[in-house]
Amino acid sequence: MAVFESPKPRINNSMLSQYISRPICFVGRVEKVHPTGKSFTLSDGEGKSASVELNEPLDEELSGVVEVVGVVSNKGAIMASAYNMLREDQGIPFDLELYNEALKVIHEYPQHYPFELATSG
C-alpha cells in the first residue's frame, strides 16, 4: 500500500487537524470498540480521543496500547491501513505519557528526526 511507502509522522490528537489527508502514525490506548468491530477510539498521551476506522472488522480482541498507521479524514478520524498492539505481556507497561513527551521533542527538532521522502540516493 502506498501509505507504507510514505513517511507517517507520529502525531497525537492535537496535531490531527494539521495532517488532514496525510498518512500518519498514531499511538493510543484503546477506549471503546464499536460492536461492529469496524471502528474504535484511542486516547493519546494527553488523554484526548481519536476515532479509528477500519476497512475490515477486527478479528481479534483489541486492548491496551495500539499503534495505528493510516490517513486522516477531513473529519479528523483516522482511516487505518494497519494497526498493531504494543505488547505489554512482558509485564512492562508502555508509558504513553512519556511517548507524548517524545512526540513533542521530535516535532521540536524536525531537522534531527525527519519525516520526509528520501532526496538523495
Added chain:
Amino acid sequence: MWNQGGSYGESNMGGGYTQSPGGFASPAASQGGEKKGRQRAQHIIPCTVSQLMSAAQTEDVFRVGEVEVAQVTIVGIIRTTDKSMTNIQYKVDDMTGAPMDVKQWVDTEDSSVDSTVIPPGTYVKVSGNLRSFQNHRSVVAFSVRPLEDMNEITSHMLEVVQAHVLLSKPQTIMLGGGGGMNTSMVPLSRPGMGGNMGGGYSGANDMSANGLSPSQNQVLSLIRSCADAQGISTQDLKQRLSGMSLAVIKHAVEFLSNEGHIFSTIDEDHFKSTDNDD
C-alpha cells in the same frame, strides 16, 4: 533464543562474519559514545530510516548533516521478511519513510545461532552498518533483536534527537549533558537547563562541547594562557576575572584540578594547564 539483547559490543554472528568484535568495543551502549561530542567512526549512532536514506555520501563515508554515520541503530516494525540460504532480509519500518532494507547474514556452520526469521508485525532494534550499493541503501545488521519493552520505541526517538544534537557542531543547541529519558525532557522550556533558544550568549553555548560551564572555561583559558613555569596564581585569576568572586574561582579551580585539566605547581595556589606545550 535471540542474541544477548542490546549488547553492541559483540559480534553475534559467529565465525564467518567479517566484522570483528574489536571494532565495536569502544562505546558499547549507544549512550556512552555520543555524549563525548567527538565524531569518530567507532560510534554507533541511533538514527531514523529517513536519515539513513538521505545521508550524503562521499566515497565510503556517510553523513547525516554534520554527523558521520557508519554503525547505526534503528528501531522499527518488520513489514516483510525474505529468507534465503545465507541471509535473511527484512523490511523495517520506523514511520519516517518507506521501510528500510535490512540484511542479516546467517552463519550456516554455527548451529547455535538460531536463524529463525522474526515474523512481520514485530518491533525490533536493528544494529548494523549503513551500506549503499548501486544507489540502493540498506543496513547490514549484526543484530536484529525483537523488543520486549515497547518503551524502547520512545527511548530510541529521544536518543536519535539527542545523539544528532550532541554530535553536531556546538553552535546548535546543546541538551546539556545527558537529557535522560524523564518526562521533563523538553529542554527549551527550562531556561536553566541547557541553552538559550533565542541566544542570550553570543555563541549560543551554555554547556560547551568539553562539558565545562562558562566560568570553568574562563578560568581554564586563563590558566592555559599563562606561559610561566610556576603557572598562574589564584590571586592573578581573581585580578583578571573581576566579575568572578574568589569563591567561584576556587571552586572552578578545584573542579578543573579534579578533572585533570590543571595541576598545582610551586604551591597549592599556583596552577598550570595539563594541555600546555612546555
